[in-house]
Amino acid sequence: MALWQSIPFACILLPLGSAAMTSVLKGKFARRWTFIVLTVVTALSACFTYFIWGYGESYTYMMGHYPAPWGNEIRGGLLEGITALFFSLIMLLSLLGGVKKLDDHVLHDKHSLYYVMILLLTAALMAQVYTNDIFTAYVFVEIMTISACSLIDARTKGRTLVAATRYMIMNLLGSGLFLLGVILLYDLTGHLLMSNIKEAVAELHATGEYTLPLTVVVALISIGLSIKSALFPFHTWVPDAYGYTTPASSAILSSLVSKGYIFLLIKIMYRVIGLDVIMATGIHNVLFLFGLVGMIMGSISAIRQNDIRRMIAFSSVAQIGYVYLGIGMGTEAGMLAAVFHIFSHAVCKAMLFLTAGGLADASGNSKHFRDLRGSGMRSPIAGVAFTVGALSMVGFPFLGGFISKLNFGTAAMALGDMKTLLVLVALAVSTWLNTVYFLRTVITLYRPALPGSNYSVEKGRRGFCFSLSCVAFAAVNIALGILSQPIVSAIRMGLDMFA
Amino acid sequence: MNFFTNYEEMAAMILFGIGFTTLLLDRNMIKKIIGFSMMDSGMYLFLAAKGYVEGRAAPIVVDGIQSMEYYINPIPAGLVLTGIVVSVSVSALMLALTVRLYRRYHTLDIDKITAQVRKEEA
Numbered sequence A: 001m002a003l004w005q006s007i008p009f010a011c012i013l014l015p016l017g018s019a020a021m022t023s024v025l026k027g028k029f030a031r032r033w034t035f036i037v038l039t040v041v042t043a044l045s046a047c048f049t050y051f052i053w054g055y056g057e058s059y060t061y062m063m064g065h066y067p068a069p070w071g072n073e074i075r076g077g078l079l080e081g082i083t084a085l086f087f088s089l090i091m092l093l094s095l096l097g098g099v100k101k102l103d104d105h106v107l108h109d110k111h112s113l114y115y116v117m118i119l120l121l122t123a124a125l126m127a128q129v130y131t132n133d134i135f136t137a138y139v140f141v142e143i144m145t146i147s148a149c150s151l152i153d154a155r156t157k158g159r160t161l162v163a164a165t166r167y168m169i170m171n172l173l174g175s176g177l178f179l180l181g182v183i184l185l186y187d188l189t190g191h192l193l194m195s196n197i198k199e200a201v202a203e204l205h206a207t208g209e210y211t212l213p214l215t216v217v218v219a220l221i222s223i224g225l226s227i228k229s230a231l232f233p234f235h236t237w238v239p240d241a242y243g244y245t246t247p248a249s250s251a252i253l254s255s256l257v258s259k260g261y262i263f264l265l266i267k268i269m270y271r272v273i274g275l276d277v278i279m280a281t282g283i284h285n286v287l288f289l290f291g292l293v294g295m296i297m298g299s300i301s302a303i304r305q306n307d308i309r310r311m312i313a314f315s316s317v318a319q320i321g322y323v324y325l326g327i328g329m330g331t332e333a334g335m336l337a338a339v340f341h342i343f344s345h346a347v348c349k350a351m352l353f354l355t356a357g358g359l360a361d362a363s364g365n366s367k368h369f370r371d372l373r374g375s376g377m378r379s380p381i382a383g384v385a386f387t388v389g390a391l392s393m394v395g396f397p398f399l400g401g402f403i404s405k406l407n408f409g410t411a412a413m414a415l416g417d418m419k420t421l422l423v424l425v426a427l428a429v430s431t432w433l434n435t436v437y438f439l440r441t442v443i444t445l446y447r448p449a450l451p452g453s454n455y456s457v458e459k460g461r462r463g464f465c466f467s468l469s470c471v472a473f474a475a476v477n478i479a480l481g482i483l484s485q486p487i488v489s490a491i492r493m494g495l496d497m498f499a
Numbered sequence B: 001m002n003f004f005t006n007y008e009e010m011a012a013m014i015l016f017g018i019g020f021t022t023l024l025l026d027r028n029m030i031k032k033i034i035g036f037s038m039m040d041s042g043m044y045l046f047l048a049a050k051g052y053v054e055g056r057a058a059p060i061v062v063d064g065i066q067s068m069e070y071y072i073n074p075i076p077a078g079l080v081l082t083g084i085v086v087s088v089s090v091s092a093l094m095l096a097l098t099v100r101l102y103r104r105y106h107t108l109d110i111d112k113i114t115a116q117v118r119k120e121e122a
Helices: A003-022 A027-055 A078-105 A108-130 A134-153 A158-189 A194-207 A211-228 A238-243 A247-273 A275-281 A283-303 A308-329 A332-361 A380-394 A400-413 A417-445 A463-482 A484-498 B007-025 B029-051 B075-105 B110-121
Strands: A059-063 A072-076
Touching: A003 A027, A003 A059, A003 A072, A003 A078, A003 A108, A027 A078, A027 A108, A072 A078, A072 A108, A078 A108, A078 A247, A078 A332, A078 A463, A078 A484, A108 A134, A108 A247, A134 A158, A134 A247, A134 B075, A158 A194, A158 A211, A158 A238, A158 B007, A158 B029, A158 B075, A158 B110, A194 A211, A194 A247, A194 A275, A211 A247, A211 A275, A211 A283, A238 A247, A238 A308, A247 A275, A247 A308, A247 A332, A247 A484, A275 A283, A283 A308, A283 A417, A308 A332, A308 A400, A308 A417, A332 A380, A332 A400, A332 A463, A332 A484, A380 A400, A380 A417, A380 A463, A400 A417, A400 A463, A400 A484, A463 A484, B007 B029, B029 B075, B075 B110
Parallel strands: none
Antiparallel strands: A059 A072
16 A cells, blocks of 8 residues: 555544644644644645546545454545645635734634634544545534534634524534434444445345435435535524634635535435435435525525625525535536535635635724725735635636536536526526625725725734735635636546545 | 334434424523433434344353354444534533523523624624
């Protein structure tokens, strides 16, 4: 076994071990160590993607000394590599962009604990991406829930406390359903490793036994994970959770935590249940419908907000709707569009949350549109980066969002008449609604400030880290738009390896 | 319908249902946490019931019998233990949040707390 095949294991263990170690470090050292670990994980994931691309097929990595049906396994493939690379990169950049605001928002002696949670979250994300064992996935889902809750609660404020509690309640309902699904699946198949479950499920499907329990399993797992990733009717916790905490937490929650669950769902659909069994149960139609309604309703709610962070949070609901729409199409092309949208939305939304924090800084810490007038001039880098993000969300060419929408449109053409029409109409309406609220915001940012308002621009407040992260995010966004061909073909190759 | 032969599973599902609705609908934080515990206990009961085969023993080889027919699969019990650890830590976190909410707002009713927060903000 080549040395690079141990990289996924290192990517999980390094943040997990560091999280335990960071809890005893002082704030400054904890911060440095966290940045070192995140950089190393990003670099390792990049190496892994490179090697697995050359290797050309997926492999399983035995954890401990017991082979397949008994031991625990990690599985490495191209899609896992790319996802890990994107997730760790976004984690690093989000933390980099929000690190200065932590001084204001997090109690001084609790700083190292914040980094503990960041590292735990990274470990949980990596484990969900790489694991080949469904119960391990459940355990890391719970670790992710706990650390995400602590990230919301990091800013000590009444509103974040309630938001964290509501987040926790909804997520516990979600994990309850997910766990019940996993337990039923284990009882049906007698296996915990994904590849073994898939064989058993295919056999059950072929013989036609246990059709109803299998449908229940698929429903429980899909609904559980869609509650946790804030699909439309279950999104009530989103605006408070994303809207009031520190910008780094909002960026990480909206772009990584929800996407981690969606990646797990896609993984379960491909690697555990199998797409044809999912099709037979018809659950994908439910996800398709919820996604479709979410795209529209999320945007309508976003238009009605007068607080920039809550507006971006509702926009997340709409974008999660896009991802579930792609999953619900049930075709290879739809799944491809969904995975690409996971990346493009993650990059974009993290940048929007960070820059919204920067813009609010330049407007006397207010997030309301009337105070934000002219903030694009007062804080040029944040203004430009926000504009790039907004244009990407709207679907402007040369940016990631355009390729996403193109992928969804292409995928829709291969569906039946009614579904094609529904998707295309929803895409058009949703794009129009996106344009309304994002371009309105961009215009607000560059309008002259209301007379009588006087914001002293605190120079050097946001500093080098924030600018660096904004520039890097904008660059990744443009790279996703311009270099979309290799990325899309890599995702396609990864999805082929998945099945 | 095997309602009476599978009464453990029936009990587990009823527990799960009660716990789920309490966690979702009850306004009292403490009752929500109790609901969460019940929901998880229901699932563990289900898993334990599924993992036990009448008349077989735990796989501890003492008298040299190595036949598979004599033992039960120990993995479900292991999963139950893992699950219990997870739900204990989650309950602890929820209780800590509740303590902080109570210290700040002097009530356990989540709706009243939300109303107070809105008032605070405005």
